[in-house]
Amino acid sequence: MTxxxxxxxxxxxxxxxxxRFIASQREKTNKKNNTMKNLRKITLALALxxxxxxxxxxxxxxxxxxxxxxxxxxxxxxxxxxxxxSVTGGGSGVGIAALIDxxxxxxxxxxxxxxxxxxxxxxxxxxxxxxxxxxxxxxVVVNSGNKVSQLTREQLEGIFTGKITNWKQVGxxxxxxxxxxxxxxxxxxxxxxEHVLKNKNYMSSVLSMPATGAIIQSVKQTKxxxxxxxxAYINKEVKALKVSFDGRNFVAPSVATAKNKxxxxxxxxxxxxxxxxxxxxxxxxxxVLSAEGQSIVDKVGYISLR
Amino acid sequence: MRNTxxxxxxxxxxxxxxxxxxxxxxxxxxxxxxxxxxDGNSAKIKTLEKFKVSGYIQAxxxxxxxxxxxxTGANSGSYxxxxxxxxxxxxxxxxxxxxRIKFQYTEKIAKGVFQLDITDKGIGIKDAYIQIDxxxxxxxxxxxxxxxxxxxxEISYSSSLRESPERSLxxxxxxxxxxxxxxxxxxxxxxxxxxxxLRLDAGLFSGNGIRTDDNxxxxxxxxxxxxxxxxxxxxxxxxxxxxxxxxxxxxxxxxVKDGVWTREAVDKNQTNKRQYIGFDGQxxxxxxxxxxxxxxxxLFGEQPSTSGDFGSPKANTYVASSAFSYKxxxxxxxxxxxxxxxxxxxxxVLKYTYLDPNTDLxxxxxxxxxxxxxxxxxxxxxxxxxxxxxxxxxxxxNSNEKTTGVSGYNEDLKDNLFTLRLQYKF
Numbered sequence: 001m002t003x004x005x006x007x008x009x010x011x012x013x014x015x016x017x018x019x020r021f022i023a024s025q026r027e028k029t030n031k032k033n034n035t036m037k038n039l040r041k042i043t044l045a046l047a048l049x050x051x052x053x054x055x056x057x058x059x060x061x062x063x064x065x066x067x068x069x070x071x072x073x074x075x076x077x078x079x080x081x082x083x084x085x086s087v088t089g090g091g092s093g094v095g096i097a098a099l100i101d102x103x104x105x106x107x108x109x110x111x112x113x114x115x116x117x118x119x120x121x122x123x124x125x126x127x128x129x130x131x132x133x134x135x136x137x138x139x140v141v142v143n144s145g146n147k148v149s150q151l152t153r154e155q156l157e158g159i160f161t162g163k164i165t166n167w168k169q170v171g172x173x174x175x176x177x178x179x180x181x182x183x184x185x186x187x188x189x190x191x192x193x194e195h196v197l198k199n200k201n202y203m204s205s206v207l208s209m210p211a212t213g214a215i216i217q218s219v220k221q222t223k224x225x226x227x228x229x230x231x232a233y234i235n236k237e238v239k240a241l242k243v244s245f246d247g248r249n250f251v252a253p254s255v256a257t258a259k260n261k262x263x264x265x266x267x268x269x270x271x272x273x274x275x276x277x278x279x280x281x282x283x284x285x286x287x288v289l290s291a292e293g294q295s296i297v298d299k300v301g302y303i304s305l306r
Numbered sequence: 307m308r309n310t311x312x313x314x315x316x317x318x319x320x321x322x323x324x325x326x327x328x329x330x331x332x333x334x335x336x337x338x339x340x341x342x343x344x345d346g347n348s349a350k351i352k353t354l355e356k357f358k359v360s361g362y363i364q365a366x367x368x369x370x371x372x373x374x375x376x377x378t379g380a381n382s383g384s385y386x387x388x389x390x391x392x393x394x395x396x397x398x399x400x401x402x403x404x405x406r407i408k409f410q411y412t413e414k415i416a417k418g419v420f421q422l423d424i425t426d427k428g429i430g431i432k433d434a435y436i437q438i439d440x441x442x443x444x445x446x447x448x449x450x451x452x453x454x455x456x457x458x459x460e461i462s463y464s465s466s467l468r469e470s471p472e473r474s475l476x477x478x479x480x481x482x483x484x485x486x487x488x489x490x491x492x493x494x495x496x497x498x499x500x501x502x503x504l505r506l507d508a509g510l511f512s513g514n515g516i517r518t519d520d521n522x523x524x525x526x527x528x529x530x531x532x533x534x535x536x537x538x539x540x541x542x543x544x545x546x547x548x549x550x551x552x553x554x555x556x557x558x559x560x561x562v563k564d565g566v567w568t569r570e571a572v573d574k575n576q577t578n579k580r581q582y583i584g585f586d587g588q589x590x591x592x593x594x595x596x597x598x599x600x601x602x603x604x605l606f607g608e609q610p611s612t613s614g615d616f617g618s619p620k621a622n623t624y625v626a627s628s629a630f631s632y633k634x635x636x637x638x639x640x641x642x643x644x645x646x647x648x649x650x651x652x653x654x655v656l657k658y659t660y661l662d663p664n665t666d667l668x669x670x671x672x673x674x675x676x677x678x679x680x681x682x683x684x685x686x687x688x689x690x691x692x693x694x695x696x697x698x699x700x701x702x703x704n705s706n707e708k709t710t711g712v713s714g715y716n717e718d719l720k721d722n723l724f725t726l727r728l729q730y731k732f
Contacts, residue, residue: 114537115592
């Protein structure tokens with residue numbers, strides 16, 4: 001081996017060592033990056049766990065979207081007193097199904113439990129207790145440009161079952177009636193059918209909306225529209241009709257007319273819980289029924305029990 | 307050497323570029339990574355949701371008087387003098403009455419179902435069928451394979467829900483195993499129409515239970531039902547028809563005339579009429595005491611049967627030694643009364659059931675054990691411990707028609723039976 005070759009080899013060796021060093025440093029940096037990524041994941045997981053911990057032993061409420069805003073406000077106020085409650089919607093039917101399979105402590109509902117649901121509850125070895133926490137008036141709303149301002153129950157039945165199809169048949173303009181309803185899983189749908197339509201079926205072409213907000217939006221945008229919503233959802237963008245069940249006295253929906261029982265479309269808002277769970281849920285339900293809890297009912301726009 | 311150097315430099319450059327690329331690779335947002343994970347899992351869960359496994363196990367102890375027929379244990383659940391003691395007044399049997407596991411896979415409009423019965427006696431098939439649900443009107447359903455016969459109410463009422471240990475005497479005899487091989491169409495009136503609650507099940511079945519068909523002839527079974535649920539009560543009314551035939555492997559056919567069995571020469575392997583008519587009703591009401599349920603069924607008809615047994619075919623009907631050559635006009639039925647005990651998971655159960663396998667013969671006219679009428683009054687309790695676990699205690703006081711024509715039947719047989727059953731359902 002010549003001297004020149006030896007020098008070259010030494011230089012190359014140094015380059016290799018240097019390159020290995022750089023690669024090693026980069027590997028370290030990558031590892032550090034990965035470690036950082038993992039650390040972030042762990043931190044996030046820990047944070048999520050920490051957020052979730054208070055709800056591990058929290059009471060779970062599930063069900064009616066109508067009752068949802070009320071339960072959320074009640075849970076928030078109850079939380080300030082040290083209580084732990086988590087609230088989710090999904091519809092009355094969903095909440096009751098969850099109570100039957102034991103995946104919720106309280107089912108919130110805007111309709112009574114069906115007979116078939118009671119049977120399922122019995123088969124699963126559970127007994128449900130019902131508590132009325134507030135009342136809600138259902139308002140019949142039309143587009144603000146509609147000149148009709150009042151309807152009888154019979155007229156409402158005719159409109160929602162498809163026998164009355166034009167506004168001129170009830171004193172309005174010559175305009176096709178566009179009927180909006182809630183989805184069949186909704187407690188509001190069931191209550192309106194039972195109470196106003198006297199269990200007759202909705203017309204087959206009824207437009208089913210997934211939420212109350214969607215009905216308000218559709219009625220606002222459609223001239224010939226009619227729908228029904230909870231009292232708390234009424235706003236200036238739609239017109240709430242006066243309703244008569246006796247054909248003589250037409251009453252506008254309001255907290256006052258619902259409380260003095262002159263407005264005829266009023267329904268209870270309910271909590272259902274398992275009898276065995278009474279001890280666990282009682283403090284929260286007592287809070288909802290208390291003066292403080294009922295004042296929240298008023299604030300949300302529903303009708304308090306007091 | 308030059309080549310080696312070039313290779314080395316190339317390799318090092320590649321390592322450096324790769325390392326650099328790794329360093330510069332944007333770190334994926336953690337939420338995105340989690341979202342991707344969730345999306346992947348959701349797709350897997352959707353696939354898994356198509357496949358369902360369910361079932362139940364019934365472990366039980368039975369204590370019977372010496373003439374009782376237990377449903378578990380060896381020797382067909384009968385008292386055995388050499389095992390149970392010569393002068394014993396009762397005997398005990400333990401066993402798994404039912405061990406059901408059901409597999410179901412649903413893909414779009416069709417599903418395939420298998421159900422097995424796994425007990426200490428072995429493994430048996432209970433269901434194997436295809437079901438197609440018409441997707442547009444959601445009114446029609448088609449079933450083909452082995453499944454429940456669509457007659458009356460008690461057959462389709464699952465044993466995991468039933469409040470007494472066994473189905474009524476008449477159903478045990480007329481529809482052994484409850485299942486049959488065939489095809490069935492169901493027409494259920496759509497919801498939110500004036501016909502809601504109305505349903506017709508009608509099908510053609512082989513008539514041999516869960517056994518291979520032996521003659522290609524099919525029996526018709528139909529059940530028309532109306533159910534209605536109100537806010538605190540529900541009721542249902544139904545009518546059923548079984549219209550079919552059973553092969554007679556004998557060259558004689560026996561009928562009862564003026565209280566006596568009479569023989570008539572016939573062609574071998576002629577098919578004889580097999581016809582049942584049934585009515586069923588159910589009523590449930592909610593009271594402050596809990597749910598009250600009353601339900602009952604009444605059946606009557608004509609049954610071609612063997613000399614020693616009123617029951618329907620469970621095997622090949624072309625065996626001359628066990629020919630279905632005896633025509634029996636029969637009637638039978640049952641009634642349940644169930645009462646929940648106020649705000650508890652307990653239910654009181656009362657049940658009355660009767661079977662007169664031959665309505666043309668009474669008392670001492672009866673010379674054959676298979677013609678003796680039987681009644682059973684049962685009292686029991688249910689404890690639904692939780693959604694999976696259930697405990698049942700049930701005592702049956704069994705009585706029989708008395709006749710001097712059959713040995714031992716001049717008095718009531720000592721055949722009362724107590725069943726204690728623990729059930730786990732999943």
